[in-house]
Amino acid sequence: MDRLARFLADRSRLLTVLVAASLVAPALLLPGLRIDNSVEVWLRRGHPALEQYRRFLARYGSEEYVMVALESDRPTSPESLKEQSALAAELAKVPGVDRVVDLPGTARALFGARDDWTAEARRHPLIRNLLLGPDERTVGILLWLKHPEGPGARREVVQAIRGALTRSGLAERAHLAGTPVMNVALDEASRRSSMIFLPLAVATAALLLALVFRGVAGVAVPMFAAFAAVLWVLAAMVLAGRTLNMVTVTLPSLLFILSLSSTIHLTSRLASHRQAGLDMQPALRRTVRELILPTFLSSITTAVGFLSLMYSDMGPVRDMGLFSAVGLMVAFAVAMLAGPGGLWLLSGRPRPASVGVQGWLARSGNSVAAHPRLAAAASLGLLGACAACLPLLRVESNVLKFFPDDSPIARDYAFVSERLTGLYTIEIDASAGRSDEAALRKALARLGREVEQRPEVARVDEYSRFQPLLESLALVAPILGRPAGADMLEDLAGRFRREEGPRVHLRASILVRAMSSGEFYGLIENIRARAGAALGPSNWELTGVVWLLNDVQQALVQTQVSSFAIASLVVLGMIGLLLRSARAMVGSVVPNLLPIFSAFAVMALAGIPLDSGTVMIASIAIGIAVDDTVHFLTRFRAERQAGLAPGEAIAATFDKVGPALVFxxxxxxxxxxxxxxxxxRPIRYFGGLTALTMLAALAGDLYVLPAMVRLIAPWRKP
Structure with a gap:
């Protein structure tokens, strides 16, 4: 270790130049970074449910659609029908639109040239709660889409639809809903976030570093190491074919902040040695020798916390874990290779940090350590109280709830759900032999009528709704010719029936309104039970992209409980192994679990749900929280081995590493x-709760950890 520290200190300026030069390569790759929140990003390849969904798509074609809801005072008036027909014709020209279903076209197909069709249309199952709202002041135009090719395809289609609405002068009266619309909203919000978070993180860090260190080196060196880590990780994402999304869009700013830690410790410790009278080179040697082990241990334990996210079934969460872990180790390498040289090149006259906290830290730490049993009992009591709040936590997997209530996407979805129809589908794919097709049709129709009685369900479409119309067409066509709209009806019916060898597949699409996750899963269980009773235990499958995404997010919560347990055992075990003290490992448990359980208690009491953002807090926080613990224990061990009594060792530890812990x-x-x-909302909650966890972890290391080391007494003999 001494030889490595000497090499890093003596060759520090050359190493700094080499590290800076190496950043040219990743910088050239950055233009290839993309944002993609498409459905495929969130689903794990090879997952049985995903393979089932792909079979469904191969059988029936794309289930993706965009619903255009238009406000209209008299939707069946000649003027309004003409307006709707013109818009439908314009929308049919949009690349990626497979079929347009509108009220005028459907009325022609159903009622021909009759003038008295409006009253019947209000009750017709193909029009009610789809093309005409129950308030009779809202009309819908349904756009079936082709399966999108590439991450930008959905965005191009939605932009073209909006362009058609603008050209028609109907944009202000139109409200869009559908999975592609949600994907585009997620992409746009992710893009805005990526342009805001990192600059704000940089500005905040620069200001705080300037206040603490009052010098160019104290600002420039930590920020250089953080920038290098972010640059290399984003380049690695490009090389791996990964994209940013609503989870990983926080990665650059999160990694930038976490990457400051090692160089802050270097800067603070070097300033202390320089204040003690050491020249630059011996001060650098001593600084690197003292910090290389604790900074490596703190970096790798934090990386392990992130790596536990790899246990997830959700792609963005796995990417967040993997690339954050890689970035933290890159940050450690840059700090050790370029940090000493940067400090040497930029440091002027040695000055202490502007915030003098050593005396206060030593006094507060010793006051707690003087009563270790009382402090330990209070900590365990607080931990138990926080754990008692955990059953109050709820899970939220409805993506619409991720947006503010006053956002355009939330307002549009609320309008469509309340005044026209459902927002997404739950799909049933049932099959039978050809001889049993009639019985299956009846069973599926009966199931549809039962499910349609649920208040969360807007409508259920299945083949029996089209069958009478197709039979009428077959009778009329030889005599009167094919009526207008016949192609549309046949196309729609074909989306609900397929023949594959000796078997017939029938589809039921359950169009559901906006609801909470709890209501959604209650509906799913009800549909399962009814489908099992109506169709039997086999020969049918439940699928659909929204159901699949909700199922993946629900599973995410369960897997993260396991990953948190694994991360906790590994991280705390590494402390005991690398510091060669089982007592140190035991003493680290309460100070590091208490902040995490405190965050979950705040979530439970404040009604903040577990979702794709907040569920990551535990696994990430255990790695982050242990960072200060590692530096404290490493320094405390050195002071005990130097012959100091426990109280003196605590005071000396706070004197040497306390300021950097606080900073x-x-x-x-x-x-x-x-x-x-x-x-x-998930990112908002994630940021606020992780900030709270960081401060709680600092409090744990300042007030709980000293008491635990006095009580458990690791390294008894100096």
Whole structure:
């Protein structure tokens, strides 16, 4: 270790230049970084449910659609029908639109040239709650889409639809809903977030570093190491073919903040040695020798916390874990390779940090350590109280709830759900032999009527709704010719029936309104039970992209409980192994679990749900929280081995590493707090709660950890 420290210190300026030169390559790759929130990004390849959904798509074609809801005072008036027909013709020209279903075209197909069709249309199952709202002041135009090719296809289709609405002069009266619309809203919000978070994180870090270190080196060196880590990780994402999404869009700012830690410790410790009278080179040697082990251990334990996210079935969460872990180790390497040289090149006259906290830290730590049993009992009591709040946590997997209530996407979805129809479908794919097709049709129709009685269900479409119309067409066509709209009816019917060898497949699409996750899963269980009773235990499958996404997010919560347990065992075990003390590992448990359980208690009491953002807090926080613990224990062990008594060792530890613990935690908390400005609620909650966890972890290391080391007494003999 001494030889490595000497090499890093003596060759520091050359290493700094080499590291800076190496950043040219990743910088050239950055233009290839893309944003993609498409459905495929969130689903794990090879998952049985995903393979089932792909079979469904191959059988029936794309289930994706865009619903255009138009406000109209008299939707069946000649003027309004003409307006709707003109818009439908314009929308049919949009590349990617497979079929347009509108009220005038459907009325021609159903009622021919009759003039008295409006009263019957209000009751017709193909029109009610789809093309004409129950208030009779809202009309719908349904756009079936071709299966999108590539991450930008949905965005291009939605933009073209909006362009057609603008050209028709109907944009202000139109409201869009559908999976592609949601994807585009997620992409746009992610893009806005990517342009805001990192600049704010950089500005906040620069300001705080300037206040603390009052010099160019104290600002430039930590920020250089953080920039290098972010640059290399984003380049790695490009090389791996990964994209940013509503989860990983926080990665650059999160990684930037966390990457400051190692160089802050270097800067603080070097300033202390220089203040003690050491020249630059021996001060650098001593600084690197003292910090290379604790910074490596803190970096790798934080990386392990992130790597536990790899246990998830959700692609963006796995990417968040993998690339954050890689970035943290890159940040450690840059800090050790370029940090000493940067400090040497930029440091002027040695000055202490502007915030003198050593005396206060030593006094507060010793006051707690003087009563270790009382402090331990209070900590365990608080931990138990926080754990008692955990059953109050709820899970939210409805993506619409991720947006603010006053956002355009939330307002449009609310309008469509309340005044026209459902927002997404739950699909049933049933099959039978050809001889049993009639019985299957009847069973599926009966199931549809039962499910349609649920208040959450807008309508159920299945083949029996089209069958009488197709039979009428077959009778009329030889005599009167094919009526207008016959192609549309046959196309729609074909989307609900397929023949494959000796078997016939029939589809039922259950169009559901906006609801909470709890209501959604209650509906799913009800549909399962009714389908099992109507169709039997086999020969049918439940699928659909929204059901699949909700199922993946629900499973995410369950897998993250396991990943948190694994991360906790590994991280705390590494402390005991690398510090060679089982007592140190035991003493680290309460100070590091208490902040995490405190965050979950706040979530439970404040009604903040577990979702794709907040569920990551536990696994990430255990790695982040242990950072200060590692630096404290490493220094405490050195002081005990130097012959100091426990109380003296605690005071000396706070004197040497205490300021850096406070600086890194406060800067990280401020950086995470920036995410509270996010448009996405999961990211907003993630940022605020992680900032709270950082401050709670600092409090645990300042007030609980000293008591635990006095009580458990690791390294008894100096």
């Amino acid at each position: 890194t935690s406060v800067i990280a908390a401020c950086g995470f707090a920036i995410l509270a400005l996010a448009e996405f």
